[in-house]
Amino acid sequence: MPLISSPERAAPAVRRPLLTQADKWLLGLGLIIGLLLSALLLPGRERGREVLIEARGRLFVRAYLDTPARYEVPGPLGTTVVEVREGAVRVISSPCPEKHCVRSGAVRRQGGLIVCVPNRVIVRIPGHIGGSLDMITE
Amino acid sequence: MSRPLTTKLTRLALLATAGLALFLFESLIPRPLPWIKPGLSQIATLIALYVYGWRESLAVVVLRVGLAALLTGSFAGPGFWLALPAGVTAVLVMAAARSAGGRSLSIAGVSMIGALTHNLTQLALVRLFYVRSSEIWTLLPLVWLPALFTGLAVGLAARLLIDFSRRMSLDWGTNPDGVE
Numbered sequence: 388m389p390l391i392s393s394p395e396r397a398a399p400a401v402r403r404p405l406l407t408q409a410d411k412w413l414l415g416l417g418l419i420i421g422l423l424l425s426a427l428l429l430p431g432r433e434r435g436r437e438v439l440i441e442a443r444g445r446l447f448v449r450a451y452l453d454t455p456a457r458y459e460v461p462g463p464l465g466t467t468v469v470e471v472r473e474g475a476v477r478v479i480s481s482p483c484p485e486k487h488c489v490r491s492g493a494v495r496r497q498g499g500l501i502v503c504v505p506n507r508v509i510v511r512i513p514g515h516i517g518g519s520l521d522m523i524t525e
Numbered sequence: 526m527s528r529p530l531t532t533k534l535t536r537l538a539l540l541a542t543a544g545l546a547l548f549l550f551e552s553l554i555p556r557p558l559p560w561i562k563p564g565l566s567q568i569a570t571l572i573a574l575y576v577y578g579w580r581e582s583l584a585v586v587v588l589r590v591g592l593a594a595l596l597t598g599s600f601a602g603p604g605f606w607l608a609l610p611a612g613v614t615a616v617l618v619m620a621a622a623r624s625a626g627g628r629s630l631s632i633a634g635v636s637m638i639g640a641l642t643h644n645l646t647q648l649a650l651v652r653l654f655y656v657r658s659s660e661i662w663t664l665l666p667l668v669w670l671p672a673l674f675t676g677l678a679v680g681l682a683a684r685l686l687i688d689f690s691r692r693m694s695l696d697w698g699t700n701p702d703g704v705e
Binding site: 403404405406407408409410413414417418420421422424425427428429444484485490498499500502504505507509511513 | 552556597598599602603604607626628629630631633634637638641651655656657660661662663664665666667669670673677681684
């Protein structure tokens with residue numbers, strides 16, 4: 388019995404290069420698309436004015452970034468604490484297991500976003516998405 | 526049960542377990558940015574795809590996601606409902622890319638496509654079910670660029686492991702269904 392029973396379906400031949408021409412084109416194309424997306428979609432330079440906090444898919448509070456405050460937002464797992472301070476908003480504690488929202492840090496620019504999927508809390512600074520696009524076209 | 530089939534089932538079980546171990550290991554690594562995950566467990570998925578076929582690869586993914594959810598206590602939670610469709614879609618798209626790309630696209634290229642698919646699916650699901658506003662797309666470049674490089678690294682790792690298994694004349698068993 389052969390040791391590898393279906394060699395035609397098994398690994399690519401050892402001699403083949405690690406990256407083919409098509410792989411390199413794909414990588415290059417992916418990089419270009421990624422950079423374009425960054426230019427188009429990353430939050431712009433403009434500071435946001437207000438912040439929306441949504442819980443369970445509904446607006447919980449609309450606040451102003453220049454007004455320091457602390458909000459206790461209820462979610463299915465418990466309370467997410469959101470703090471507005473020094474023109475920025477951050478999640479300072481959350482009952483969710485992975486704490487992505489806490490580690491997202493502070494956001495202050497238009498288009499800024501913090502999402503806690505497990506506790507269904509969304510903090511976003513509304514505004515024109517594609518602020519960086521303006522930067523390019525200026 | 527024939528011996529080659531037993532071998533294959535054993536290998537698949539080991540691949541699913543290896544994927545699970547990599548997944549749990551990865552969740553212990555501190556990450557600078559929360560939305561960037563290396564996706565090490567996809568090494569096992571890719572090996573299953575290339576050694577056996579898309580059905581086997583799908584089985585490895587579903588087993589891994591299910592077991593990981595049971596072990597971390599997040600079964601049927603939001604994380605689970607993001608991970609499962611993303612994993613399944615990634616396998617299907619990778620299988621399609623593999624057969625469409627033929628010999629010109631290597632496992633590394635297929636893996637890059639898989640990583641992008643995985644992240645785009647998750648983002649789209651978050652957009653559809655959790656954040657019903659277009660602000661979510663500000664995360665798109667942040668998941669796109671890392672996925673390109675993690676996909677590449679994962680693909681190369683899978684490639685080296687498959688090559689290594691061939692040099693060691695590892696018996697992968699048979700594929701009686703003739704899938705693919």
